[in-house]
Amino acid sequence: MRFPGIIPAVTTPFGPDGGVDTDALQANINALVDAGVHGIVGTGTMGEAASLSSAERREVIAAIAAAVDGRVPVIAGVSAATPALAIGYAADAAAAGAVAIMCLPPLGYRGDDREIEAFYAAVAEAAGLPLMVYNNPDASGVDMRADLIARIADNLEHVVAVKECSGDVRRIPALLQATDAEILVGGDDWALEGFCAGATGWVSGVADVAPAECVALYEHCRAGELDAAREVYRRLLPLARFDMTPKLVQYFKGAMDEVGLAGGPTRPPRLPLDDREREQLRAALTALRAGVAA
Numbered sequence: 001m002r003f004p005g006i007i008p009a010v011t012t013p014f015g016p017d018g019g020v021d022t023d024a025l026q027a028n029i030n031a032l033v034d035a036g037v038h039g040i041v042g043t044g045t046m047g048e049a050a051s052l053s054s055a056e057r058r059e060v061i062a063a064i065a066a067a068v069d070g071r072v073p074v075i076a077g078v079s080a081a082t083p084a085l086a087i088g089y090a091a092d093a094a095a096a097g098a099v100a101i102m103c104l105p106p107l108g109y110r111g112d113d114r115e116i117e118a119f120y121a122a123v124a125e126a127a128g129l130p131l132m133v134y135n136n137p138d139a140s141g142v143d144m145r146a147d148l149i150a151r152i153a154d155n156l157e158h159v160v161a162v163k164e165c166s167g168d169v170r171r172i173p174a175l176l177q178a179t180d181a182e183i184l185v186g187g188d189d190w191a192l193e194g195f196c197a198g199a200t201g202w203v204s205g206v207a208d209v210a211p212a213e214c215v216a217l218y219e220h221c222r223a224g225e226l227d228a229a230r231e232v233y234r235r236l237l238p239l240a241r242f243d244m245t246p247k248l249v250q251y252f253k254g255a256m257d258e259v260g261l262a263g264g265p266t267r268p269p270r271l272p273l274d275d276r277e278r279e280q281l282r283a284a285l286t287a288l289r290a291g292v293a294a
Helices: 022-034 054-068 083-096 113-127 146-155 171-178 188-197 211-222 226-244 248-258 275-289
Strands: 005-008 040-042 074-077 100-103 131-135 159-164 182-185 201-204
Touching: 005 040, 005 211, 022 040, 022 054, 040 054, 054 074, 054 083, 074 083, 083 100, 083 113, 100 113, 113 131, 113 146, 131 146, 146 159, 146 171, 159 171, 171 182, 171 188, 182 188, 188 201, 188 211, 188 226, 201 211, 211 226, 226 248, 226 275, 248 275
Parallel strands: 005 201, 040 074, 074 100, 100 131, 131 159, 159 182, 182 201
Antiparallel strands: none
């Protein structure tokens, strides 16, 4: 299985009672798919997965799968502290309609290479679904080197892709040289660089807000239309830069509210943006809209 194109890592809307708002989630999903995205990731960092119960994770993936209705692949984040937890999340996600999973190295423990390889082997074998290895040192505390990722991908049948989010754009060409697994951009403010280096897809937060622009960037890069790609990227970047901040969920949910999608509140410990942060968000949205006909 491969994951080319734009794959939003979607947020999880919450209703007035604090529970998952599946109607709002499905409305968001339909808007994203109608805008031309190529896949959906649910229950990832952007989806506040750490604040969701197991039942809520199933609810989110089931709602996404129902809204997608086979139009694009549904990928479930299953990152966890132990293989058993990740395997359980994967089983629930598969039953709810996910066709693939995405997983960080074990959370809360900085495993060595042997431990990380064993973790992925256990999850991949038990889950039996196409698995996207997720390298995000800020989220997991571990930066997986290209040679480690290559060993994991080359030795495990179900590992088919890598979401690279180290922040080092040099890592993408290193991975492309080290493994035949598909390499996807995992950070929003080096998407153009990643596509030009050879990444085939982009698991994106900014695509929750500006899916059509992200699809346009991808298509321009595929066609070698770099001037047009740079112009789209210039508008996206101020918003995209929020992706690599601790408050990425608040920023993107706030932006979704501003563009007519369902963002809404976050769960604690996340708090609403303060006045300075809201002004930063307004400036980024102004840049995104620059040059767009009214």
